[in-house]
Amino acid sequence: MNPLKHMAIIMDGNGRWGLKHKNSRNSGHKEGLKTVEMVIKFCIKKHIKFLTLYAFSTENWKRPIKERNYLFNLLELFLKEKLEKLNNEKIKIKILGEKNFSKKLNNLLDFAEIKTRKNTKLQINLALNYGSKKEIAYAFKKLNKKKKISENDISNSLFTKNIPDPEILIRTGNTQRLSNFLLWQIAYTEIFFEKKLWPDFKIEDLNRIVKKFSNIKRNFGKI
Numbered sequence: 001m002n003p004l005k006h007m008a009i010i011m012d013g014n015g016r017w018g019l020k021h022k023n024s025r026n027s028g029h030k031e032g033l034k035t036v037e038m039v040i041k042f043c044i045k046k047h048i049k050f051l052t053l054y055a056f057s058t059e060n061w062k063r064p065i066k067e068r069n070y071l072f073n074l075l076e077l078f079l080k081e082k083l084e085k086l087n088n089e090k091i092k093i094k095i096l097g098e099k100n101f102s103k104k105l106n107n108l109l110d111f112a113e114i115k116t117r118k119n120t121k122l123q124i125n126l127a128l129n130y131g132s133k134k135e136i137a138y139a140f141k142k143l144n145k146k147k148k149i150s151e152n153d154i155s156n157s158l159f160t161k162n163i164p165d166p167e168i169l170i171r172t173g174n175t176q177r178l179s180n181f182l183l184w185q186i187a188y189t190e191i192f193f194e195k196k197l198w199p200d201f202k203i204e205d206l207n208r209i210v211k212k213f214s215n216i217k218r219n220f221g222k223i
């Protein structure tokens with residue numbers, strides 16, 4: 001059995017789901033929140049300590065303002081509604097990415113991080129305005145005075161400092177690319193590309209993936 005501490009997910013396919021079922025991309029974003037709640041419960045049950053969710057990329061700013069605002073409002077509502085519950089369940093929230101949203105949302109994100117910072121049951125990393133290349137560029141900037149740079153120096157200069165690399169990366173939505181997500185951190189991650197759109201992704205899919213993962217021979221270069 002392979003240990004599983006950290007699961008990372010590219011939650012893709014909301015827009016297509018929404019268009020297909022309700023003729024609106026945004027309705028898919030709303031529906032996708034149900035899958036988020038299911039995954040959180042799953043991680044708690046399976047004692048997975050870190051869950052990283054790709055919620056908004058640095059490239060997603062290229063979307064129409066209406067969709068962006070809908071996503072930010074959804075996030076705000078979700079946090080306002082659920083923060084107390086998440087905190088009671090001893091969940092720690094951490095934002096990966098630069099907080100450059102409205103003042104209101106930035107403050108709410110700060111508040112969520114501060115309020116939950118001592119929790120140890122599960123850490124949810126929300127990748128928001130996150131881009132792996134930007135993250136690595138920041139790390140270079142931080143390290144630019146150092147003469148010798150080790151792999152650990154780089155890891156410790158990323159947003160994911162102190163977070164172990166994910167053992168599993170899942171991307172839903174029937175697309176096989178990384179879209180600028182955790183490029184450094186997934187050097188040895190097992191990757192699962194799923195056909196289902198994010199709102200259709202269910203607990204049996206997670207169970208299947210985790211079961212398959214536990215039987216993989218992880219070589220890390222050895223034989």
Ligand code: IPE
Pocket residue numbers: 011012013014015016017055056057060071173
């Ligand atoms: C992923 O779903 C969620 C975000 C990027 C916020 P999409 O909105 O990319 O859904 P598709 O890929 O267009 O269906």
Ligand code: IPE
Pocket residue numbers: 010011012013054055056057059060175177179
């Ligand atoms: C990746 O999905 C970003 C998130 C899930 C937040 P996208 O839908 O933005 O990715 P591309 O643009 O199709 O690669």
Ligand code: MG
Pocket residue numbers: 012013014173
């Ligand atoms: Mg997409």
